[in-house]
Amino acid sequence: MLKEFKEFALRGNVVDLAVAVVIGSAFSAITTSLVNDIIMPIIGIITGGHDFSGLQFTVGSAVVKYGAFIQTVINFFLIAAALFIVVKVMNRLKRKQPQTEEVVEKLSVEQELLTEIRDLLKKEEKLEDQI
Template sequence: MIVLKEFKAFALKGNVMDLAIAVIIGAAFGKIVTSLVNDLLMPLIGLLLGGLNFSGLQYTLGDAVLKYGVFIQTVIDFVIIAFSIFMFIRLLSKFKRKEEIQPTVVPEPTKEEILLTEIRDLLKQQRGLDK
């Protein structure tokens, strides 16, 4: 029972919910980048390398088929996804720095504040004269 209560408290924390949302968005982003790599970049890389198709690269060893082309493609997917995330985080950091740099606007004092300041200053002067 105690474990279930602890798990419920853990699962309903804001950070866990944020993480869950990030994982879902990350999975969708991964699909987009995989399509970019498979459908656009890899055919171009294949053309540059003389018509080489990475997904077809394999080595047969007895009954086992080692599909190292698929592995190469997966590594390229990872590098592109990692670089894309790096650039996105870098962009967010730049926006955050701009928010921190902007000076805060100090509002003009109201008539009451001006009057109270004058009264304070007069009281300070009177105390100084009495001593």
């Protein structure tokens, strides 16, 4: 069981996923700062400093804070727009790099047979390990 866990943990997909989560967290902090510290002050100047989060009404003993919802929706759209722009810029930069062509080698009949034999032997080993 320990051997299987080690193989799972060291598999490339798990490591790639862990790196993606860490980078995603850092990127989330960047986009949140962009919206809160740069874009929202500019919108505040345009709208006269109006903050929607304080809007609410009371029904009986319940307080409905619809302004917080409106503010969250505005933040969502601003973050989505910021991400869209960043992805567009990254894609544009990525396209400018010269792309290399992959050369695909045609295997000889002998090489194909050897590959099939190798794959069959690996399957047999896995079956023996399970038993």
